Amino acid sequence: MSLNRRRTTNTIEVNFLAGWLVIVFLIGLCGLFFVYLKNQQHAVGNQSRQIEASIQEEEVRDEALKAKITSMTSRGALQRRLDEGYLTLEAIRDTAIARVTPPSPAEVDGVMRTASRDPENRFGPGVPQRAVNR
Amino acid sequence: MNSILGRIGIFCALLLRYLKATLGRIGMVCALLVLVFTCFAWRLIYLQVLRHDYFTEIAEEKHSIRLTIPARRGRILDRHGEELAVNIPVQMVYADGSHIHDPAAVAAVAAPFLEMPLQELKEKLTTKSKYVIIRKGVSEEKAQDMIRALDKANLHGLYLQEGSVRSYPNGEMLCDVLGYVDYTGHGADGIEKTYDTELRGQEGFRWIEHDRKGREIVVYRGQEQLPENGSDIRLSIDMGLQAIAEREVDEAYKTNHPASATAILADPNTGEILALASRPNYDPNKFNKAKPDEMRNRAISDIYEPGSVFKIVVTSAAYNEGIVDDETRIFCENGHFSYGGKTIKDHHGSGDLSIPEILMKSSNIGAAKISLLMKDQMFYDYVRKFGFGTRTGIPLPGEIPGQVIPPHRWDKLTKTRVAFGQSISVTPIQMVMAMSAIANGGKLLKPKLVLSKGEGSAVLPDAPVAQVVKPESANYIANALERVVSNQGTAPLARIEGYRVAGKTGTAQKISPHGGYLEGRYIVSFAGFFPVNKPKVMGIVIVDDAKLGESANYGGSVAGPVFSTIGSKAARYLDMDPEPDAFLVKEKQGASRTAVSAR
Numbered sequence: 144m145s146l147n148r149r150r151t152t153n154t155i156e157v158n159f160l161a162g163w164l165v166i167v168f169l170i171g172l173c174g175l176f177f178v179y180l181k182n183q184q185h186a187v188g189n190q191s192r193q194i195e196a197s198i199q200e201e202e203v204r205d206e207a208l209k210a211k212i213t214s215m216t217s218r219g220a221l222q223r224r225l226d227e228g229y230l231t232l233e234a235i236r237d238t239a240i241a242r243v244t245p246p247s248p249a250e251v252d253g254v255m256r257t258a259s260r261d262p263e264n265r266f267g268p269g270v271p272q273r274a275v276n277r
Numbered sequence: 278m279n280s281i282l283g284r285i286g287i288f289c290a291l292l293l294r295y296l297k298a299t300l301g302r303i304g305m306v307c308a309l310l311v312l313v314f315t316c317f318a319w320r321l322i323y324l325q326v327l328r329h330d331y332f333t334e335i336a337e338e339k340h341s342i343r344l345t346i347p348a349r350r351g352r353i354l355d356r357h358g359e360e361l362a363v364n365i366p367v368q369m370v371y372a373d374g375s376h377i378h379d380p381a382a383v384a385a386v387a388a389p390f391l392e393m394p395l396q397e398l399k400e401k402l403t404t405k406s407k408y409v410i411i412r413k414g415v416s417e418e419k420a421q422d423m424i425r426a427l428d429k430a431n432l433h434g435l436y437l438q439e440g441s442v443r444s445y446p447n448g449e450m451l452c453d454v455l456g457y458v459d460y461t462g463h464g465a466d467g468i469e470k471t472y473d474t475e476l477r478g479q480e481g482f483r484w485i486e487h488d489r490k491g492r493e494i495v496v497y498r499g500q501e502q503l504p505e506n507g508s509d510i511r512l513s514i515d516m517g518l519q520a521i522a523e524r525e526v527d528e529a530y531k532t533n534h535p536a537s538a539t540a541i542l543a544d545p546n547t548g549e550i551l552a553l554a555s556r557p558n559y560d561p562n563k564f565n566k567a568k569p570d571e572m573r574n575r576a577i578s579d580i581y582e583p584g585s586v587f588k589i590v591v592t593s594a595a596y597n598e599g600i601v602d603d604e605t606r607i608f609c610e611n612g613h614f615s616y617g618g619k620t621i622k623d624h625h626g627s628g629d630l631s632i633p634e635i636l637m638k639s640s641n642i643g644a645a646k647i648s649l650l651m652k653d654q655m656f657y658d659y660v661r662k663f664g665f666g667t668r669t670g671i672p673l674p675g676e677i678p679g680q681v682i683p684p685h686r687w688d689k690l691t692k693t694r695v696a697f698g699q700s701i702s703v704t705p706i707q708m709v710m711a712m713s714a715i716a717n718g719g720k721l722l723k724p725k726l727v728l729s730k731g732e733g734s735a736v737l738p739d740a741p742v743a744q745v746v747k748p749e750s751a752n753y754i755a756n757a758l759e760r761v762v763s764n765q766g767t768a769p770l771a772r773i774e775g776y777r778v779a780g781k782t783g784t785a786q787k788i789s790p791h792g793g794y795l796e797g798r799y800i801v802s803f804a805g806f807f808p809v810n811k812p813k814v815m816g817i818v819i820v821d822d823a824k825l826g827e828s829a830n831y832g833g834s835v836a837g838p839v840f841s842t843i844g845s846k847a848a849r850y851l852d853m854d855p856e857p858d859a860f861l862v863k864e865k866q867g868a869s870r871t872a873v874s875a876r
Contacts, residue, residue, distance in 0.1 A: 188495030200421075203366040203439065207417045210365040210444060217446035218520050 340486045341499065348478035350443065351507030353455060353468055355516040356549075356728055362455055362469070364441040368420035370411045374404035377434030386430050390423035391415060402434070411435065414442055443469075445561045450523050451514060453574040454553055454673065454726065457561035465564075466572065468510060468726070471672045475730050478507035508731035513549035518542050521846045522552040526818075529839045530556035533823035539575045539705050540843060545713035545806055545815040548722030550671070577669075577676040580702035581800045581819070584785030584832070585639045585767075587698030589715055589754055592632055594659035595647045597719075597750040601632055607643045609635075614642040617689035621645050633757035637766045639782060641697040648696035653684040656692060662745045663711040664721050665703050671724040679703045698785060709817050712804040715755050716779070716812040718748035755779050759809050762837075771803050771837030773844040775855035779812075780805020780840065782832030787822060798822050803836035807844060808856055814847055816840055 214220060224230045296305045324332065353362035370391060377383055380402035388395045391412050401411055415423075420437050427435060443458040456467020464473035484499030522540045530538045542552040555575045559567030573579065595601045612626025623640050635643030648656055661667065666681030680702040682691060694700040706724055714721045721743045745751075758779035762772045767782045783802040786794040801823065806815040818836040825835065848855075 184496050185494070188498075192493055192495050199439075203417055206364065206441075207366045210363050213360050213363050214444065214446045217448075218516060219446065219448045219450060222520075 341484055342487065344483045344485050346481035346483060346504045347440070348480045348504035349506040350441070350458070350462075351476040351478065351509045351731075353476075354509055354511045355514045355519070356512060357515065358511070359516045360446060361451060361512070361514075361516070363444050363446065365444045366417050366439065366441050367414045368417060368437040369413045369440050370415055370420060370423070370435055371438060372402055372404065372406075372409045372411050372435055374402070374406045374409060374434070377402055377404075379432070382430070383427065383432050383434055386426050386432060387411075387423050387435055390419045390426065413440070447516075448562065449558050449560045451516075451519055451553070452558050452561050453555055453576065454512070454514060454550075455561060456674075457564040459564075466675075467574070467673060468512065470674050472510050472727070472730065476507040476510060479505040481505070510727055511729045513544075513551065513725055513728050514553070515551045517850050518847055519552040519554065521850065522554040522843055525839050525843045525846075526554045526556055529818075529820060529835075533820060533825060533835060535820045535824065536822040537575055537579075537819075538821070538839075539579075539817075539819045540839065541576055541705055541709050541817050542843070542847065543709050543713060543724065543815045545716035545722075545812045547725060548710065548713065549725045549728075551814070574673060574675060575819075576705045577671060577673055578704070580677060580679050580704055581821070582699050582701065582785040582788065583703050583708055583802065584698040584783035584800070585641070585644075586708060586712070586781045586783035586802055586804050586832075587701065587703075588636060588639065588644045588696065589712065589758070589781055590660055590663050590665075591644050591648050591651075591656065591696040592636060592757070593715060593719075593746050593750050593754045594656065595651055596632065596753055597659075597746040598651070598655065600650045601647060603631075603753075606631055607635060607640075607646050609640050609642045609646075612642070614645065616645070616693060619690055621693060632753075633760055636754070636757045636781065637760040637763065639761075639767045644696040645693035648692045653687060653692060656695070657681070657684045659745075660695065660701070662721070662743065663714060664707050665701065665711070669704075669706050669710055669724050671706055672726050676706070677704060679707055698783060705817055705819055708802075708804055709815060712781075712806065712817065713815045714745045715751050715758070716806040716815055717751070719744055719746040719751035721745045755806075755809060755812075758805070762805070766833075767831070768803055768805075768833035768837040770833060771805060771840045771844075773807055773841055773848060776807045776844070776848055776853070777809040777856055778805055778807040778841075778844065779809045780837075782837060784830070784832045799830045801830060801832040801835045803832050803840045805840055805844075807848070808853070810856075813851065813853060814844065816843060816847075818843070 221230065225232065293305065296308055300308065350364055352360055352364075355361055370387075380399050384395055384399040384402055388398045391398065393412065398411070401409060423435070424437065427433065445452070445455060445457075452467075454467055456469040457465055458469050459465040462477070464470035464476065469476065481502045481504030483501040485493045486497040486499070487493050522542055526538050526540045529535070537556060539555040540552070541550065541554075543550050553576050557568075557571045559571040564572070592601075601607075606629040609623060609627040609630050611628060612623040614621045621642050623638070623642050625638065627634075627638060627640060627643075630638065630640055630643050632647075634640075635647070660681055666678055668676045668678045670676075682695075682700060684692075691700050710721060710724060746754075756779070758781055759777060760766050761780055761782065762768050762778045768780060771780055771782075772778055780803055783800075783804070785800050786796075787798040787800055789795045800819065800821045802817060802819040804815075804817040806812040818839045820835050820839070823830050823835050829835075
């Protein structure tokens with residue numbers, strides 16, 4: 144009677160224990176994987192933060208350079224350079240300018256001129272569609 | 278207190294004895310453990326459930342911050358896209374005292390980049406405060422160089438905060454129109470003020486959480502709203518014409534030493550302002566150094582008596598009403614006309630003059646007599662219809678309406694004086710729009726300064742138009758004004774080679790602040806347009822109190838040549854076709870430009 148009792152008490156149920164061990168291992172693995180993912184998330188977050196910062200830095204640098212170009216090519220700056228003699232202006236004599244026939248409005252001859260600064264001469268009111276498509 | 282503790286002690290002792298008796302020693306230990314863990318569980322429930330909101334709030338306060346993402350201020354461009362106002366990125370340098378262990382060493386490295394005295398910087402850095410502004414407006418390059426130098430020396434505690442400053446690449450040019458942005462980042466004058474909301478845009482934000490070192494934990498990034506950058510404003514100003522106007526006004530200012538000089542160019546067909554220059558002026562990049570007198574936009578906030586330029590109103594009104602016509606001759610009393618107990622004088626006496634001759638010779642008596650042919654209310658209505666006494670609505674702050682005396686307050690002389698531009702105060706922009714009405718067939722336009730707001734936005738629709746006089750009346754006056762620049766007129770020096778010009782001179786005595794007029798001090802002007810048959814450019818030049826002798830200080834001799842120079846350069850710049858008729862006129866009249874003899 145007592146032997147039976149001892150045997151029962153000391154029995155190690157391997158299957159049962161193994162089952163629990165597997166469950167604990169899996170839970171542990173899940174935990175580690177969760178921590179790994181979390182760390183990855185933080186690492187990627189840091190990377191994206193650094194990339195954002197560098198993009199912003201580049202944008203700022205780009206804007207600063209654009210502003211510098213604008214100030215160096217502004218009328219005031221060019222005038223100063225002109226006064227200092229770094230630049231010169233050459234007058235174009237009237238005889239050196241080839242003037243195309245003074246453009247007449249499209250409604251007069253029905254011809255739409257593409258190279259005229261005066262929009263009225265290109266698209267006069269009542270210009271027939273046929274003329275516009277030429 | 279002691280009795281309560283004593284009772285608790287007795288209760289615990291009895292409980293232990295009972296447990297020991299009923300459960301035994303093991304049972305008692307188990308019961309204690311259950312009790313302890315029950316306490317822990319209860320504490321957890323208390324913290325995590327019952328006080329959840331409270332502790333969440335505390336945690337958010339500690340770790341979450343609302344990061345503002347600034348919007349970029351919109352640019353101001355001219356009609357061809359030339360940049361007139363831009364942003365320059367700068368950094369604000371601030372110190373976190375808790376990160377600075379050796380202020381002297383940090384100061385020694387940073388001082389050359391910040392251009393600050395070493396001692397001053399060291400004093401600022403000797404702080405425990407977490408946020409001390411060291412210097413604003415440090416250039417991007419210098420700020421980054423400073424951070425690199427500090428990193429190299431393994432020093433910490435100085436940080437950067439991004440910002441920008443407004444820059445006007447052309448300096449003083451067009452300052453009256455552009456205005457400036459004050460220290461708070463708000464437009465304080467000019468277009469910067471009028472369109473501040475559009476230019477400023479809408480700043481964005483982002484809720485972030487940060488770690489102990491202040492670095493953002495991107496995983497916990499919260500709600501985010503991106504900023505809406507400000508819209509670009511495209512003006513009607515043509516910087517090519519503006520440069521021409523600036524140069525000539527500057528020249529006139531230096532040559533004649535007036536109190537001020539102003540020039541405005543506009544398109545008389547659309548009301549678009551093409552150029553606006555005045556002296557004295559200021560550099561909006563250094564607005565804090567400008568004097569109040571330099572910052573006044575004279576084109577819209579200065580009133581003056583226009584003098585003879587105003588004769589276009591009375592003549593066109595009378596012609597429009599049929600009170601005078603082509604055949605009308607006005608007897609000009611040979612230069613002296615006694616009326617209302619006073620004498621109205623002409624510079625040169627004349628007999629019978631037609632309407633064009635009255636304008637050509639600038640006869641005060643002729644203009645006064647025409648006004649006497651009109652009813653008071655009718656004349657007043659025309660003055661108001663031409664836009665005088667009302668703000669034009671130009672989108673610039675500080676415009677004033679001028680002063681027009683209503684008929685019920687007129688004395689016997691008022692009407693005759695208003696007819697030749699006295700007893701009335703106008704602004705230069707009002708005069709431009711009134712003269713434009715003569716140039717464009719009688720339509721009074723609202724001055725247009727902004728073509729579009731925002732990239733890709735449609736050009737804003739034209740301002741409402743009021744028909745002031747019939748087109749034939751306007752054309753009649755326009756043709757009459759062409760004679761003003763003939764050799765017989767008051768402004769032959771205002772002619773432009775190769776183009777038919779119409780215009781009118783004005784020479785008005787300056788009003789004394791103590792009443793009456795200042796002897797020998799004049800505001801002279803010339804307002805005109807060209808080509809006469811198809812006007813493309815309308816301009817006005819006003820020179821206030823030129824330091825010239827009285828005999829030389831006339832609209833035709835001071836303002837007229839400035840108009841001529843601006844006009845001829847503008848015609849070349851705009852590639853306007855010369856008019857053959859204009860050369861014929863010149864040949865007939867001869868090339869000589871004699872001194873002006875009439876006002």
